Amino acid sequence: MASPSPKSPEQSEKNKQYDRQLRLWGDHGQATLENGHVCLINATALGTETLKSMVLPGVGAITIVDDNNVSDEDIGSNFFLEITSKGLNRGSEALRLILELNPAVQGHAVQEPPDQILQENPDFFKSFNVVIATALNEKTILSLSQHLWDINVPFMLCRSVGFLGSLRIQMKEHTVIEIHPDNDQPDLRLDVPFPALVEYLDGVDLESAELKDHAHIPWIVFLYKAVQKWQTSYQNMWPMSRKEKNDIRNILHEFMKIDNCGVPIYQENIEEAMKAVNTALVPTFLPSRIQELIYSSAATNLTKESSSFWIMCSALRGFVEAEGKGRLPVKGTIPDLTASTDHYVKLMNIYRSQAAMDAEIMYRKVQQIVTQLHCDSISEAEVKLFCAHAHDLCVIKGSNIATEYQLGSNVASYIARHLEEPDVMMVHYVMLRAAEMFISEHCQSPGDWEPEADIAKLKTCVTKFLSDISCSPFPKDDHIHEMCRYGGAEIHTVSAFLGGCIGHEAIKIITKQYKPVNNTLIYDGASTNTAIFTF
Incomplete structure (x- = not known):
C-alpha cells in the first residue's frame, strides 16, 4: 500500500500557527471560526482589542x-x-493595522453611522455571525438591538469607561453541543454492558x-469483576x-497478587480501579436536563425551519425510547x-465500535x-459529534436588550434585589x-468638559x-x-482585558463550543472584580 502523501507546507504551517487553539x-471548531464573519461597530480601544482577540485565532472576516x-483621544488610548x-477615518485606519496581525483574515470598512445603515x-x-458594538448612544442601542433580535443575529453590547467595563450578550437561543465540562464523567456502562463489552470482560481470567x-x-476489568463478586x-x-x-x-485489594511473604504486591492498575470507584460505578441513566431537551416543544414540534440541533434532539428521543x-x-x-x-487498543475499539453503531x-x-x-x-459527522456529546447538551435562552432598557417589573426587581447585596x-x-x-x-460624557x-x-x-x-x-x-x-475616557489596560474576554465569548458563539x-x-x-447578571 502506498504511503500517505505528506501534508503540504502551507497546511503544516497553519497547524503550527493555530496549534494551541486546535487543542481547545x-x-x-477552527473551520467554523474561519467561516465566521464579525461586525464591529466603532473602532474604539475596546473594539479593536476585541477584534485583535479574534483575528489572531483566525476568524474568517x-x-x-x-x-x-x-x-487625539483615540491615538492616546488605541x-x-x-x-x-x-483626521482619517477611524475604522479604515484600525482595520489596516489589525489585519497585519493575520494575513489570512479578510477585512472591510464601512464609513457610515449604524443608524443610517x-x-x-x-x-x-x-x-x-455576531455583531459587536461599542460607544453607542441609547437611541441606537434600542433600535439596533431590536433589529438584531428580529433577524436572530447575536449581538454583543460593550462599554469601557475609566476603570469600568461591561458586556451584554443578546441571543434568542444558543445551542451548544460541545460544552467541554471541567469534570467529564466516563461512560463505561459497567452496570448495563453491551454484548461486545461483556464478551471481553468475561474473557479475562484474573486468577490464571x-x-x-x-x-x-x-482497571475497568478489575472493577467489573469486583462488582460481580x-x-x-x-x-x-x-x-x-x-x-x-x-x-x-476491599475486593479490589484482594485481587492483588501476593509475594512469597504473603504481602500484596502493589499494582498501579488496581490502585486506579480503587480511585475510580466513585465515578465509574455511577449507574447509567438519562440526565434530567437532557430529558427536558428531547421532550421539549422545540424537539417534538419540528418544522422545516427547525435547526439541526432540534432535529437531532428529536432523533435522540427516538433512540432513547427504542434502541x-x-x-x-x-x-x-x-x-x-x-x-x-493490546488490552488498551482492544478495549478502546470495543467502545468505539458500539458508539459507531449507536451513531x-x-x-x-x-x-x-x-x-x-424537506x-x-x-451530515453524518454532525450526528456523530452530537452522539459523542449527547450527555452534555446545552441550550441558552436569551433576552432582548430593548426589553431590558424599558425597565419592566421583572428587570426592576432584579436590579433592586442585587443592589441590596454587600460589595455590590x-x-x-x-x-x-x-x-x-x-x-x-x-x-457628551459626564465629566468630559466640566x-x-x-x-x-x-x-x-x-x-x-x-x-x-x-x-x-x-x-x-x-x-x-x-x-x-x-x-x-477609555483606559487601555481595562479595554485590553475586557476586549480579550469579549473576543473569547464571541468565538464561543461562532464555534458553538463552550x-x-x-x-x-x-x-x-x-x-479587579467581575460579576455576571441575567436580566
Whole structure:
C-alpha cells in the first residue's frame, strides 16, 4: 500500500500557527471560526482589542462600521491607531493595522453611522455571525438591538469607561453541543454492558494470569469483576452507598497478587480501579436536563425551519425510547489507564465500535426526519459529534436588550434585589446606564468638559434611574464623582482585558463550543472584580 502523501507546507504551517487553539476546539471548531464573519461597530480601544482577540485565532472576516475620524483621544488610548492616522477615518485606519496581525483574515470598512445603515439597508447585518458594538448612544442601542433580535443575529453590547467595563450578550437561543465540562464523567456502562463489552470482560481470567500480565489488565476489568463478586452476596444489586463502595475497594485489594511473604504486591492498575470507584460505578441513566431537551416543544414540534440541533434532539428521543432502552448513545471514549497496548487498543475499539453503531442508528433516524420535513441535510459527522456529546447538551435562552432598557417589573426587581447585596457590583451597572442617559441628554460624557459641574447632572440621571426601579438614592456620591472623573475616557489596560474576554465569548458563539456568558458581565478594574447578571 502506498504511503500517505505528506501534508503540504502551507497546511503544516497553519497547524503550527493555530496549534494551541486546535487543542481547545479541534479542526472542526477552527473551520467554523474561519467561516465566521464579525461586525464591529466603532473602532474604539475596546473594539479593536476585541477584534485583535479574534483575528489572531483566525476568524474568517471582519467588518468595521465607523464614521468617526481619528482624534487625539483615540491615538492616546488605541494601540491600533498611529499619529499619522489623525483626521482619517477611524475604522479604515484600525482595520489596516489589525489585519497585519493575520494575513489570512479578510477585512472591510464601512464609513457610515449604524443608524443610517439601519434605515437604508437593514439587511446589511444578516450576513454576520455576531455583531459587536461599542460607544453607542441609547437611541441606537434600542433600535439596533431590536433589529438584531428580529433577524436572530447575536449581538454583543460593550462599554469601557475609566476603570469600568461591561458586556451584554443578546441571543434568542444558543445551542451548544460541545460544552467541554471541567469534570467529564466516563461512560463505561459497567452496570448495563453491551454484548461486545461483556464478551471481553468475561474473557479475562484474573486468577490464571501471571503477575506480568496481571499488572497490565485495564482497571475497568478489575472493577467489573469486583462488582460481580460483590453481587453474589447482594442479589445483583448495584453498589451505591459509601459502605458498599468500600466493600468494592476491599475486593479490589484482594485481587492483588501476593509475594512469597504473603504481602500484596502493589499494582498501579488496581490502585486506579480503587480511585475510580466513585465515578465509574455511577449507574447509567438519562440526565434530567437532557430529558427536558428531547421532550421539549422545540424537539417534538419540528418544522422545516427547525435547526439541526432540534432535529437531532428529536432523533435522540427516538433512540432513547427504542434502541437505547432509556439510555443515551455510548460516548465511545475511555479514560487514560494503565494497561498493555493490546488490552488498551482492544478495549478502546470495543467502545468505539458500539458508539459507531449507536451513531449509525441515530443518523438513520435523522435522515428520516430530514426527508419528512424537506429541510437541509445533516451530515453524518454532525450526528456523530452530537452522539459523542449527547450527555452534555446545552441550550441558552436569551433576552432582548430593548426589553431590558424599558425597565419592566421583572428587570426592576432584579436590579433592586442585587443592589441590596454587600460589595455590590450592580451599582456599576446603574452608573453605566446613568452615563448613557447623561450622554443622550447632554450630547457628551459626564465629566468630559466640566467634571465638577456634571456631578449634579449625573446625580439627577442616577436618581431618575433608581426611581424608575423604585429604589432609594445612593447614600453617598462616591460612584458619581468617580464616573465624572473618568470623563468618558477609555483606559487601555481595562479595554485590553475586557476586549480579550469579549473576543473569547464571541468565538464561543461562532464555534458553538463552550458556554458563553449569559447575559451581562460587569468588570471593575479598580478592584479587579467581575460579576455576571441575567436580566
